[in-house]
Amino acid sequence: MLKLTKTKIILIVLGEPNSTFSELLFKFFNSIKFKRIKKKVVLIGSAELLKKQMKFLDYKVKLNQISDIENSDIRKINIINVNFKFKTPFSNISKVSNKYIQDCFNLSLKLIKDKKAHFLINGPISKKHFLKKKFPGITEYIAKKTNSSDPVMLIYNELLSVSPLTTHVPIKNVSKFVKKQKIIKNVIQINKFYKDKLGKGARIAILGLNPHCETTDKISEEKTEIVPAIKFLIKKQIKIVGPLAADTFFLEKNLKRFDVVLGMYHDQVLSPIKTLFKFNAINITIGLPFIKITPDHGPNFEMIGENKSDPSSIFYALNFLNKIK
DSSP, X not given: OOOOOSSOEEEEEOOOSSSSHHHHHHHHHTSHXXXXXXXXXXXXXXXXXXXXXXXXXXXXXXXXXXXXXXXXXXXXXXXXXXXXXXSSSSOOOOGGGHHHHHHHHHHHHHHXXXXXXXXXXXXXXXXXXXXTXXXXXXXXXXXXXXXXXXXXXXXXXXXXXXXXXXXXXXXXXXXXXXXXXXXXXXXXXXXXXXXXXXXXXXXXXXXXXXXXXXXXXXXOHIIIIIHHHHHHHHHTTOOEEEEEOHHHHTSHHHHTTOSEEEESSHHHHHHHHHHHHTTSOEEEEESSSSEEEEESOXXXXXXXXXXXXXXXXXXXXXXXXXXXX
């Protein structure tokens, strides 16, 4: 039987090579925050490409290239190389990097499955080129790779987190997925995450689907799906309130009352949370055999080379993992 290493390991999949992610990592590794991390950090990706990008962006970061994760050093920036053929440090995003990104994920997930690593941060990927419409997002991609059903997206900030019941679903189809059992499953998983990882049950608000939580139509998702789910969860001793109108929920007086807001669709909760906290938030996938975090930004190809990208989310991700067991 494999034994867990004494010091837990955070894997960082470098993701889409033509993005600002390397810049954000360089900013973190050059900060005092890196020295405060009590877990080992191991990058998964092309060591040669990272060095070229470092030179292009004018950073100086010493990499500890290893072939065996057991040789990782808590005081160093470790990297396990994954081969990738490239001509320039940055190029246009295309399907050329697909196999490379897949190889990075496969290696990372194997290390976690073998209990040689414990947490996963993934860099941004291109939904258009890498996922190729086979998956709505990276949440669903990782869930499929780990045989995990019903993954839950949690955009986390210690002051207030949000979770969309449906993720990358066209608005015209959202109502089809607003179901009592899905609400119950998601809320139970969120509450368990807060108890297990943060030491307390969550105070959860549930938003309605329709404006003002009402409709003049014969069909009301609030009455048929949302309210019955809330009643069931209250009986399970979960601290939950709703359904609440989305248009007035994100007022200051409400924000202090709750830890998590469950919305019915993606932009209903992601737009306000990004307005409130900007990049001081992280995307945590709940329902996997491990904690996976995606920093809350995309490839941001337009800003490559400008050294102006906001690194707050990768700082937040690593600081968060530094605090939990």
